[in-house]
Amino acid sequence: MSLxxxxxxxxxxxxxxGGTVRLSETLTEGPSxxxxxxxxxxxxxxEQLQTFSALAYDMHRHQGIDxxxxxxxxxxxxxxxxxxxxxxxxxxxxxGFEISRKYTEITExxxxxxxxxxxxxxxxxxxxxxYEHVSExxxxxxxxxxxxxxxxRDYEDRYFDRV
Numbered sequence: 001m002s003l004x005x006x007x008x009x010x011x012x013x014x015x016x017x018g019g020t021v022r023l024s025e026t027l028t029e030g031p032s033x034x035x036x037x038x039x040x041x042x043x044x045x046x047e048q049l050q051t052f053s054a055l056a057y058d059m060h061r062h063q064g065i066d067x068x069x070x071x072x073x074x075x076x077x078x079x080x081x082x083x084x085x086x087x088x089x090x091x092x093x094x095x096g097f098e099i100s101r102k103y104t105e106i107t108e109x110x111x112x113x114x115x116x117x118x119x120x121x122x123x124x125x126x127x128x129x130x131y132e133h134v135s136e137x138x139x140x141x142x143x144x145x146x147x148x149x150x151x152x153r154d155y156e157d158r159y160f161d162r163v
Contacts, residue, residue, distance in 0.1 A: 003121065003129040008034070009102035010127070013070065016079045017090035021068065027125045030064020033147050034121040036100055037071050038138070040081040041112050045071075048118075048141040053087040055144040063151050064125075067144075070094050072116060104134050122147060122155070130155040 003009075012022040026032045035052060037045035052059075052067045059065040070092045071078070078091040094100050100116040107117050120142035122131035131150055133142045150157055 002132060003103065004132050006129055008121065008123040008127050008129045009099065011070075011094075011099040011102075013092040013094055013099060014075050015090045015092055016075055016082050021090065021092055023068065023123065024127060026066040026068065027123065027127055030060075030066070030125055031130075031151055032066040032068055032123045034103065034119075034123060035067065035069040036104055036116045036119045036121075037069055038109070038115040038118050039071055039112060040073055040077060042115075042118075042138070044139050044141060045118065046085050048143060049087055049089065050085060051144040052147075053085075053089050055148065056089055059144065059148055063148065065147065065151060068092055070099060070116075072097055072100065072114070120147070122150060124155060131157070 008023060010024045012020050015021045023032060049069055056067045067089055069089055072094055074095055075093045078093055082091050097106050103121060104117045104119040106114050109115055118135040120133045121129050124130050135141060
């Protein structure tokens, strides 16, 4: 199931910054990137989130891009994870996979139970998914620099043809 060129499923999730975040409200200033990550136990997720954390301020200031990382972990645990990795991002909690299931599938890890399949979705200001990458392998990720490039090029991937 691909969401490219489809309306992104809207959501409102609890945030580590306090309160909730609604996708549709973030789109008023520009595009958003929804990053579904497997959990606090995933080192590949931490690496991916660190690239977005390092560039999130610049992405928002210069391109209006909001970064919205989502996982099924409760906010209290996500706050500890955010602080442990010094992430300068709000993390969003989807404890029952309600939103995650609308974007990707739920899989089983032998040591960590159910988790979201990692995925990155770029949503334009009109709420349309312009880019989707769902990981087939746990180390297969989209990083922040590619998202910056993709949005800057008017949602075209001129070099890698991944859209």
